Amino acid sequence: MPIHCTDEARLSATVTGVLRRHGARREALVQILREVQERTGWLPRSALALVAAGVGLTPAIVEGVASFYRFLHLQPVGHFHLLWSDNVTDRMQGSHALAQELRRLLAVPAGGLSADGRASVGFASCTGLGDQGPALLVNQQHVVTRMDSQRVHDLADMVRNQVPLADWPAHWMQVDDQVRRSDVLLDAPSLQGQALQATQARGAQATMSELSASRLRGRGGAGFSTARKWALCLAAPVPEGGTRVVVCNADEGEPGTFKDRVLLSRQADAVFEGMTVAARLLDARTGLLYLRGEYRYLLDPLESVLARRRARGLLGRNILGVEGFDFDIAIHVGAGAYVCGEESALIESLEGKRGTPRIRPPFPVERGYLGQPTVVNNVETFCAAAQIAWHGGTWWSAIGTPDSSGTKLHAVSGDCERPGVYEYPFGVTVAQVLHDCGARDTQAVQVGGPSGRCLADHEFQRRMGFEDLPTAGAFMVFDRSRDMFEVAHAFAQFFAHESCGFCTPCRVGTALVLQRMDKLAAGLGSGWDRTDLDDLDTLMQGTTHCGLGASSTHALRDTLERFGAAYDKRLRQPRFTPGFDLDGELEPARRATGRDDPHAHLEQKG
């Protein structure tokens, strides 16, 4: 429970302690701010000033960084800060009505904070618990899963009575792995050095050849060849006194994705071993795991795994007793920004800055973390790389399809009986997954999250894989009772919310798309708006700075093409109609000039 201290002496002691823990390094700024806030509840100006002085930056820069991250609060929040996961699948499970009920019970106004300061209630983007939602983040350190009306009432009682979180029912905070189908990654025994020993016995170059033979492609979405990425990093010169860097991307921000959460719970050793294999091949000394803020509750278990691996000589100095094989991993916890999953934004965040995607080239493999050659790979990619280092490339490439070797984890949620994680060899059909998860009367599947593709039932024989349906892992099922316009509307809200604002096509484009969708939802749409949506989609292709903007209209385009009727029924106006009351907007001007005559009003056309 945060201390919510306003006492300057205590605040100063708190900040000093956190700064000391991080050696007052500038690149640790996001961690420092997050940890101070964990102790103080929010970040008053005085705390920012103390941090700024400690790391040698101006308060304006520190505030600029803090204001970028949704989980860093520059205004007070409640002693119990409750954030509802706001993915479309949470909404399908009634999260909005539950949130309203919780607000009513706790007397929390729309602004978010109760008058007594006890509770604040708001929304966060998907918290990665779509298989056991609706979920609630509490003080950004705990989660309550499977919220329902009873739980809302019980939780409101706990908050009203100021029951410490440690005394809340443990089963509320239980996060289940829900593995429904496992294969070589999820079934693998815990790696306690087997992959490292195989690498050591074979040699670094030969292991790189195995990785190449495996044809492993990245699991974070883009599907870049892992062997090629690592080879490019190895070829890049290292600045004097520096090192190559291995970064694991555990940001998992794509709504509907939660397979990395399960890998981090079940196969953390494989993730860390994969990173250590990479370090051996790249001669890297620094490892960083970027854990999304929503998974803060995984930090302590992951730190324990790291400590155990250090004690066993699998991390630290002279790993496996090999002279000069020095490598260790630190965990950096994110602070609620989807764009930080983009690898260059992630590196900025690791360096303690706002998570703005970098201009490339140079690519991270050439100049990444603190200017050093850096590989960034997804959690699942490192798991696969570890197994490949152990069993060899031919073993891996025999699984899956020619262009998509190995297995892939899918996070299945939405309208089905058995949501959870399913691991299949690549090449499985959408229909097979639907059958296995107990989906019935399915209208659509969103593969790869909001930035992925939306499929209609005539496409369910399509196959998962880079040849046909690339995916980072989300598989959201919508049955025929769902309104696909509302699904696309929810995704438009997500992108407008998450755009970092750096480039105009995305900042303005995502806002305009949302405005048009809001207008259609309000029944004010006409054929003009539909054309405008098409134009916005075209405009945003190829003009945005990073992949967020470029993929933000995928769901719009797919649903317009496949579920046009859901839009058509909202195009009720025969001709263009403004999305807002133009005459009403002039009211303040009329008041200021003391006029209300007919000429001070716009002519209203019927």
Ligand SMILES: Cc1cc2nc3c(=O)[nH]c(=O)nc-3n(C[C@H](O)[C@H](O)[C@H](O)COP(=O)(O)O)c2cc1C
């Ligand atoms: C907006 C945006 C968000 C992303 N989020 C993630 C993420 O959460 N996890 C991830 O592994 N990759 C994410 N990526 C892809 C990364 O930029 C990068 O390609 C990936 O981490 C590389 O790892 P891989 O080669 O193992 O796939 C995202 C990309 C974009 C444009």
Ligand code: SF4
């Ligand atoms: S495309 Fe969007 S998220 Fe990416 S840099 Fe531009 S504004 Fe930021």
